[in-house]
Amino acid sequence: MELTPKTKRPKGEPCCEPVVYPDVEREQAVRLAMVAKAIGDPIRLQLLDVLRKHAGKVCVCELVPLFDVSQPTLSHHLKKLRDAGLVDSERQGLWAYYYVLPEALAELGAWLA
Amino acid sequence: MELTPKTKRPKGEPCCEPVVYPDVEREQAVRLAMVAKAIGDPIRLQLLDVLRKHAGKVCVCELVPLFDVSQPTLSHHLKKLRDAGLVDSERQGLWAYYYVLPEALAELGAWLA
DNA sequence: AGCCTAAGTTGATCGCTGTCGATATGGAGC
DNA sequence: GCTCCATATCGACAGCGATCAACTTAGGCT
Numbered sequence: 001m002e003l004t005p006k007t008k009r010p011k012g013e014p015c016c017e018p019v020v021y022p023d024v025e026r027e028q029a030v031r032l033a034m035v036a037k038a039i040g041d042p043i044r045l046q047l048l049d050v051l052r053k054h055a056g057k058v059c060v061c062e063l064v065p066l067f068d069v070s071q072p073t074l075s076h077h078l079k080k081l082r083d084a085g086l087v088d089s090e091r092q093g094l095w096a097y098y099y100v101l102p103e104a105l106a107e108l109g110a111w112l113a
Numbered sequence: 114m115e116l117t118p119k120t121k122r123p124k125g126e127p128c129c130e131p132v133v134y135p136d137v138e139r140e141q142a143v144r145l146a147m148v149a150k151a152i153g154d155p156i157r158l159q160l161l162d163v164l165r166k167h168a169g170k171v172c173v174c175e176l177v178p179l180f181d182v183s184q185p186t187l188s189h190h191l192k193k194l195r196d197a198g199l200v201d202s203e204r205q206g207l208w209a210y211y212y213v214l215p216e217a218l219a220e221l222g223a224w225l226a
Numbered sequence: 227a228g229c230c231t232a233a234g235t236t237g238a239t240c241g242c243t244g245t246c247g248a249t250a251t252g253g254a255g256c
Numbered sequence: 257g258c259t260c261c262a263t264a265t266c267g268a269c270a271g272c273g274a275t276c277a278a279c280t281t282a283g284g285c286t
Contacts, residue, residue, distance in 0.1 A: 025159055025162055026155075026159075029155040029158045029159045029162070030155045032152075032158055033152065033153050033154050033155040033157075033158045034153075036149045036150075036152040036153040036158065037149075037150065037153030037154070038153075039145075039146065039149040039153075040146050040147075040149040040150030040151075040152075040153045041146050041150070041243090041244080042139075042142040042143045042146045043244095044146075045142045045145055045146045045149065046138055046139075046142045049138055049142070049224075059262095060262075060263065061262065061263090064262095064263095069244085069245075069246090070245075070246060070247080071262085071263075071264090072245085072246070072247080072248095072263090072264075072265080072266095073244070073245055073246070075263065075264055075265085076243090076244075076245085076264095076265095077244085078264095079264085079265095080243090091252095091253090091263085093253060093254075093262095094252085094253055094254070094261065094262050094263080095262065095263085096262080096263060096264090105225055106225075108225060109222060109225035109226055111162075112218055112219075112221060112222035112225060113222055113226075154273090154274080156274095172232095173232075173233065174231095174232065174233090177232095177233095182274085182275075182276090183275075183276060183277085184232085184233075184234090185233090185234075185235080185236095185275085185276070185277085185278095186274070186275055186276070188233065188234055188235085189234090189235095189273090189274075189275080190274085191233095191234095192234085193273090204233090204282095204283090206232095206283060206284070207231065207232050207233080207282080207283050207284065208232065208233085208283095209232080209233060209234090
């Protein structure tokens with residue numbers, strides 16, 4: 001995957017002044033992109049929106065009727081959000097309650113600002 | 114794609130109070146998710162980071178050596194960013210200069226905050 | 227003209243993702 | 257025990273996405 005070293009620019013007239021090398025961001029970029037990818041679906045974004053606005057734990061049985069997808073599909077989206085560290089869940093008897101973990105969202109928000 | 118109406122909840126003991134229906138957000142969620150998906154790749158996120166920090170137009174020939182991908186791949190990423198409305202480009206002779214359009218980023222940032 | 231060089235496009239590959247139906251898990255209640 | 261019900265998981269499918277090599281486009285230069 002090495003880049004071909006075409007950086008010779010022989011004649012003169014460089015196209016622009018050199019850009020700072022963003023190596024400090026490599027690790028952080030992977031984490032931030034993971035979070036952004038998790039938000040990069042309309043259903044998951046709305047799920048986060050509902051969970052955030054409710055500001056408490058929300059039962060899955062209340063989330064499923066809000067979207068035009070099957071229950072397994074919604075469960076899949078919730079798992080994606082949990083794998084990205086954006087939400088967590090808690091079981092109480094038959095029902096499962098989801099809630100937002102604001103940390104990862106805050107980190108992405110900080111980068112955006 | 115209709116959801117099976119399993120919302121009968123026959124016995125009693127509702128799992129939680131009903132959640133507000135987020136229909137106002139449907140259209141906006143699609144747009145925001147599109148933006149988030151565009152940021153949801155480490156290379157594109159770093160591209161945006163470099164372009165933002167430079168605060169001016171940056172030549173592609175300066176961007177290519179920063180990443181361990183081929184030039185066509187970087188061109189593909191830049192196209193994705195442009196299609197999402199996050200950047201725009203401008204040709205000057207042989208070179209192409211990219212710059213950030215801060216609007217879409219700001220909208221996502223506003224939603225996060 | 228002819229060559230070089232920067233950037234974009236094409237075509238192919240391969241892995242990931244969203245979706246569903248079907249099935250499994252596991253608690254509640256009879 | 258057995259039966260319902262809520263959620264998760266599995267298997268399969270279609271579509272998208274990241275990547276490369278190869279090629280094309282188009283501007284500068286001699």
